[in-house]
Amino acid sequence: MASDAHPRFFVLKNAMDSSHDSTFERSGRTIGEAPRCHLCGSFIGMRAWLPPRRGELTLYGTEFGDYIKGPGSGHIFSTRFVEAFRVEGLTGLSDFEPVEILRVRRRRRLPHSKSPPPYFHSVPVFGGAAVDEARSRIRRHKPIDCDWCRETNVPSIHGFTLEQWRGEDVFFARGMPGSPIVSERFVRFVERHQLTNMKLIPTEKYTWDPMGLGPLRPEL
Numbered sequence: 001m002a003s004d005a006h007p008r009f010f011v012l013k014n015a016m017d018s019s020h021d022s023t024f025e026r027s028g029r030t031i032g033e034a035p036r037c038h039l040c041g042s043f044i045g046m047r048a049w050l051p052p053r054r055g056e057l058t059l060y061g062t063e064f065g066d067y068i069k070g071p072g073s074g075h076i077f078s079t080r081f082v083e084a085f086r087v088e089g090l091t092g093l094s095d096f097e098p099v100e101i102l103r104v105r106r107r108r109r110l111p112h113s114k115s116p117p118p119y120f121h122s123v124p125v126f127g128g129a130a131v132d133e134a135r136s137r138i139r140r141h142k143p144i145d146c147d148w149c150r151e152t153n154v155p156s157i158h159g160f161t162l163e164q165w166r167g168e169d170v171f172f173a174r175g176m177p178g179s180p181i182v183s184e185r186f187v188r189f190v191e192r193h194q195l196t197n198m199k200l201i202p203t204e205k206y207t208w209d210p211m212g213l214g215p216l217r218p219e220l
């Protein structure tokens with residue numbers, strides 16, 4: 001269980017049904033290789049999305065979000081997000097590359113039709129921390145056999161804890177496929193700048209169980 005003495009972490013998701021609910025779909029096929037673990041060769045991310053990066057935005061809310069889950073392991077951030085991230089010296093995202101919005105689909109009838117802000121693509125760093133298996137409730141298809149990537153299929157998650165944090169603010173954790181993880185400093189940054197379309201779930205409360213398998217063992 002996290003205490004004040006230990007850093008806390010949060011899973012970063014899009015805030016669906018918010019006033020800034022926005023999604024992105026890429027156009028065309030500009031797909032590269034998927035990254036692999038330098039020790040065991042397992043895939044540690046999705047195939048890279050290469051330039052030219054173009055696609056369509058869908059606006060479900062009334063305003064464009066500052067954060068949108070992107071294609072593959074990448075994510076898309078508004079210019080407001082990118083500027084504030086750089087000014088405050090947060091870490092774990094780099095190489096912000098422009099994304100060309102070819103078209104905006106609106107799911108609501110709005111009195112105004114503003115243009116979207118400039119958006120930028122970035123892939124969070126892999127390996128900023130590792131899952132602490134003994135203090136996590138993660139169902140795995142097979143035992144972890146590589147201590148670096150800790151890559152396995154994960155059918156269910158009912159809370160998890162991290163170890164070996166390197167201090168980055170946004171990252172993919174070893175042994176935790178799927179969503180990026182963020183630091184407490186990142187959460188305060190989001191609140192201070194009122195950045196939108198982000199849902200931040202404490203890792204110990206994060207549940208992912210699409211097959212309804214239930215928790216592996218009692219509460220942590």
Ligand SMILES: [Zn+2]
Nearest residue numbers: 037040146149
């Ligand atoms: Zn490995």
